[in-house]
Each structure stands twice: as C-alpha cells, then as structure tokens.
Amino acid sequence: MRIGMPLNYSGGFKETVDDLATYEKAGLDIVYVPEAYSFDAVSQMGFIAAKTERLEIASGILQIYTRTPTLTAMTAAGMDFVSDGRFTLGIGASGPQVIEGFHGVPYHAPLGRTREIVDICRQVWRREKVEHSGKHYNIPLPAEQGTGLGKPLKLINHPVRERIPILIAAIGPKNVEMVAEIAEGWEPIFFLPERAGDVWDEPLAAGKAKRDSSLPPLDVVAQAPLAIGEGLEDLVDFVRPMVALYVGGMGAKGKNFYNNLARRYGYEAEAEEIQNLYLDGKKDEAAAAVPRDLLEKISLIGTESHVKERLAAMKEAGVTTLNVTPFAQDAAGRAKLIEQVKTLAQDV
Numbered sequence: 001m002r003i004g005m006p007l008n009y010s011g012g013f014k015e016t017v018d019d020l021a022t023y024e025k026a027g028l029d030i031v032y033v034p035e036a037y038s039f040d041a042v043s044q045m046g047f048i049a050a051k052t053e054r055l056e057i058a059s060g061i062l063q064i065y066t067r068t069p070t071l072t073a074m075t076a077a078g079m080d081f082v083s084d085g086r087f088t089l090g091i092g093a094s095g096p097q098v099i100e101g102f103h104g105v106p107y108h109a110p111l112g113r114t115r116e117i118v119d120i121c122r123q124v125w126r127r128e129k130v131e132h133s134g135k136h137y138n139i140p141l142p143a144e145q146g147t148g149l150g151k152p153l154k155l156i157n158h159p160v161r162e163r164i165p166i167l168i169a170a171i172g173p174k175n176v177e178m179v180a181e182i183a184e185g186w187e188p189i190f191f192l193p194e195r196a197g198d199v200w201d202e203p204l205a206a207g208k209a210k211r212d213s214s215l216p217p218l219d220v221v222a223q224a225p226l227a228i229g230e231g232l233e234d235l236v237d238f239v240r241p242m243v244a245l246y247v248g249g250m251g252a253k254g255k256n257f258y259n260n261l262a263r264r265y266g267y268e269a270e271a272e273e274i275q276n277l278y279l280d281g282k283k284d285e286a287a288a289a290v291p292r293d294l295l296e297k298i299s300l301i302g303t304e305s306h307v308k309e310r311l312a313a314m315k316e317a318g319v320t321t322l323n324v325t326p327f328a329q330d331a332a333g334r335a336k337l338i339e340q341v342k343t344l345a346q347d348v
Helices: 015-028 041-051 070-082 094-100 110-125 173-182 193-209 233-249 256-265 268-280 282-289 292-297 304-316 332-348
Strands: 001-007 028-033 055-057 087-092 164-169 184-188 219-226 300-302 321-326
Touching: 001 332, 015 332, 028 041, 041 055, 041 070, 055 164, 070 087, 070 110, 070 219, 070 321, 087 110, 087 184, 110 173, 164 173, 173 193, 173 233, 193 256, 219 233, 219 304, 219 332, 233 256, 233 268, 233 282, 233 292, 233 300, 256 292, 268 282, 268 332, 304 332, 321 332
Parallel strands: 001 028, 001 321, 028 055, 055 087, 087 164, 164 184, 184 219, 219 300, 219 321
Antiparallel strands: none
16 A cells, blocks of 8 residues: 555645655655645645655645636646656545635536546647537637637647546545546545445446546545554544534535435434534534544554554555554654554555
C-alpha cells in the first residue's frame, strides 16, 4: 500500500510544507491538497512541487463545478509539468451547500458532468482539437449560444504525460460504478472495510466490467486517522466532530450523502439521531452520538498489533493507498508514525 497524507486546509500550510521533506524521507508517497471553501488548492500544490522532489501530489479534491472542463485539464497539465510528472487530478462533486452556497452555481447532474469532464480532460492532454458535444458541455460553444466565432483548439504546450491519473471522490452506487469504469483512482470517505463489500462490491463490479483495458487496476484510496501505541484507544474521540459534521450537517434531510452512507453501513438509528441533533444546533451532542464502533473501524488507532490487523482488513477490502492523518504533536512524531505504518503495511 502507498501511504499518503492530507494537508489541513484551515491553517498552518507553510509549516506543514516545511515538514514534507521529513515525511518524504520517512516513506510518505503522496500528499493530498483539499479545496473546500478555503484557499485554492492549485497555488498550494505548485508551492509543494517546488519544495519536494519525489513526493506525488494530488488535488483532494477540485470541485467539478468551479472550473470549466478545459481549465481543469489545463491546470492538471500545468501541475504535472511543474512537478515533473508527479501529479494526480482528484475531482469530485462536493455538495450543494458549498457549490450553491459559496460559488453560486447550481448543483446539477454530478454524474453526467463528471463523465464529460474526464473525456474533455483526456482530449486536452492528448493535444487533440477539443470537440465535445454533450448534455452538459459543448465545446466549441454552438453558434446559437454565443458569437459563432468559436473554433476547435488544442493545448499549445506539450504535457509531460497524455494520461494524467484521475482520482474521483464518490460514495453513491451510481457514482462508484462510473468511477470504476473510467478513472484511475477512487476515493471513498469513512471507509469501513468490514462493510465496504456489502455497500460497494456490486457497483464496483458493474463499473469494472465496462472498464477500458488500457486503464490500470483501480487505485482505492482510504482515509484514516493514525496513532500507534499503548493506551491510545480514546484518541478516536478526536474524530467524532468531523464524522458528526458530515453525517449530521453536510446536507438537509434526505439530501446528505454521508448520512446515507452511515445508514448503508448499518447505523440507521444512529445516523438519524446524529442528524437530528446536528441540525438542531447541538453539535457536541451529535458528536457524542457517533458510535464508537464506527470510529474504531474507520481508524488506525491503537497498539501496533491492532493497527496491523486493521491494515490487513483494509488490504483485504481492496485498499491500495492509505491517506492517513497522523496524530502527533510535532513533525518528528508524525514522521515516525508514517514510517511505522509504512513498515506495517508492507508486512500485511
């Protein structure tokens, strides 16, 4: 398994980047740079490319509604250039609260848009004249929708690679099926290995049955908080607020993808309670209602033998890249955890 790490988008960016060389030496393979309603990810990824040599860099994620498909392709090609071929384009739909609330763009047809964006990106990277006639995007713009002066163009520069890996964040069955069909990588959230097969095996199999043979095996990227040692079990409680935010607050009733996922994992009553509390403004109570069993199973927290067991479960469930958040007080502690989990992952 590759070992990755997400950057924190709420602060401390430069300090974290200063430590990436240390994490590289400890065995970190890839760093994921998020883009929520925060600083943009692209400027930060360019900064990371200049500060590192081996480390792979991924957007985790760029939202599909906030850039035109061709700009997304140009950005990826530019990032792959400045990083000497170390870039992975991570994309996802985000949710209506961010897309409509922060960007003022309708949250519409995420599956159809994603499929078209992937097709357009790959045209751009192959330096073809971009021509796309789809339900959501038309390039060039038809005459009746503009001045009529648009014509097919191709990228001026020669990309480092004509096939930049595409990673798509997805948890819904139809979305996951599409990812397994067209993308190099898949990033679910709150990956619970014991239930992953029940929730996702069917859509993954349906997508892989249509997968182009030129694509590599699907890279499955699972996120997990990380702490290794005796007496650390209660550190899972630090994960409660984030799980409560997503399961309880990321969407209205019936419109929360993460709440639906918790239900599909078998936590129907708990998901209902968390959402009711969160939407009533009782965030602490919502966090307390997150089942400890769920927290433990989506985490890598505990003794070395326990973490090794969880790694084996993730490997058995198909995980090929671990995106870990090391719980340590300083860079040296985080580097040690990265080195430990890298060694354990090689042994399972």
